[in-house]
Amino acid sequence: MNRQKTQRHLKRRVLPALLAALLSSLLLASCTTIDSDVYGEEEVLDYVRSVCPDEEFELVSSEQVEDRPKNAEYTFRSRERDLTFTANSYLKNVTIDGSSTILYSKEISCTYVSEIHDLYYDRAVRILEELPTYDDGWIGLLSFDDLGQVAEVMARAGDVYREELDYNDEDFLWNNPLTSVHLAWYPSQEDMEAHQSWINMADFGINGLRSQEELYQRLADEYAQMCVDNQLDELAAIPEEYTRGKHMTRLDSIYLDGKKMTYNSQEDSVNQWSLITDRFCYCWYSQETGSYMLPCDIGYVTDSASVPLIVREYVSALGGSYCLEPEEGLWLSSWKIEDDTWQMESQFSDNAIMEFNVMKNGEPLNLPFVTADEDTEVGARFCVGLKVEDFAGLFDLDYRIDESTKRIDFYS
Incomplete structure (x- = not known):
């Protein structure tokens, strides 16, 4: 075994042990035992102020409700309305892979948000129940025509929670919606009643900050996109204003010179694991860039992980040559196709592309x-x-997109 292979072999054996030791040290440094103290009153007050930034409150009482492990409960009262809530400072058992350990972490919880939701929840749900298709957080849809009534009822339910603006700002409502509703399309009334054969549409938070018009536009846009994507066979019935300019969300078939790219190369010249790229075999439409997009690797590999090399797969399919030369802190790739040469330089640090x-x-x-x-x-x-x-x-290719077949063709 040459020196390079020996170093690689040792690295594969030593690195996991070092990582395990480091993880154990981090756990011990951040955790406590069952007999440790919990956070004190000042830390609890700071936490409650972060949860309740706008409303004035006062501490009413505190007591230790559990001794081993410790759990201290603090009771607070609003100075602006009839509202009482609690905060707990306690030890939480640390589990690894679902199994308990001897370690505990210090935690703080607060019921402020849930107590506020209790003030409005029943009233809002009674309004949602006016929809004949509402069932325990689900709203069923049978056609585009259902959206008007759904938007109207959701807006009125949101108006109930909007009353909270007397005590908290819009950010609080955005970050802490009263509840959410899950919208799903069903092919028939019978399927809806049996709760089967649905297609998920979207989840909407009831936060009191969306008007009926805004809700309708959002719902109509989502519904129209599902029709454009051929998930629903109702495209002809959708007003053109909602389908105009829309593209397929994804193209799932990629061809190169007439041959389907399956992204299934398992060639392995850089590490001990097979390199399988099949989960990157797609093309998606980006509203932000106004273009179809494809994922492309940056030539990053490690000794202990399987990292796809998408570029190499295209170069190989085109009969070219690909070379990967990692340096300290940099990843250098080059490839040649006929008379043209490309060089790619990338830096990947702290789990981010630099x-x-x-x-x-x-x-x-x-x-x-x-x-x-x-x-x-x-x-x-x-x-x-x-x-x-x-x-x-990157490969001197032409291309053609056929949205009707969800297909993109590359030509050399």
Whole structure:
């Protein structure tokens, strides 16, 4: 075994042990035991002020309700209305993989938000129950025509919670909706009554801050998108104003020179795990960029993880050559297709992409990209999202999109 292989072998054996030891140290540093003290009154007051930033309150009483592990309960009263709530400072048992340990963590909880919700919940639900299709948080839809009544009832239910603006601001209502309703489409009244064969549409929080008109626009937009995506066979009945300019959410078939790209390469020249890229075999439409997008890896690999190399898969399919040369802190990739050469340089640190640049024949390419933090469709933190035309430029390809078949074709 040569020196490089020996170092890699030792690294694979030693790193897991070091990581386990580090994890144990972190757990011990942040945790306590069953006999430890809990947070005191000042910490509890600071926490309650963060939960209840606008309403004036006072501490009424405190007592230790449990001794081992300790649990101290504090009772508060609003100075502005008839409202009482509690906060608890307690020890919570730490579990690992569902099993209890001897460790505990210090925690604080507060019932302020739930007590406020109790003031409005029953009244709001009675309004939602005016909908004949409302059932325990679900609202059923049979057609686009149902949206008008749904929006009207949801807005009136929200008006109940809007009364809380006398005591808290709009941010509080946005962050702490009274309840949520789940909208689902059913193919028939019989399916709705049996609660089967539905298609999920959206979840809407009842927060008192959306007007009937805004709710209707949001519902109509979601419904129209489902029709455009062929999830619902009702496109002809949707007013054009809601379908105009809409695109397929995803294209799930990618072809290169007439051959379907299955993203199933398991070639492994960089680590001990098979590299399978099939969960990146899609193209999505981004409203923010106004373009279809594809995920693209940045050439990041590790000794102990399976990280897809999407670029290499295209280069291989085109008969080109791909080379990966990682350096300290940088990931360098290059590939050649016929007479053209590309170089990609990226930096991945703290689970985030710090740098991503590509040059073609020595000239930098202008490649606007999005990360997984900006668009979850990117699919992984070691990938970027590129516009379809920029992705095609990485391999000198032309392309054609057929939304009717949910297909994108690349041509060399």
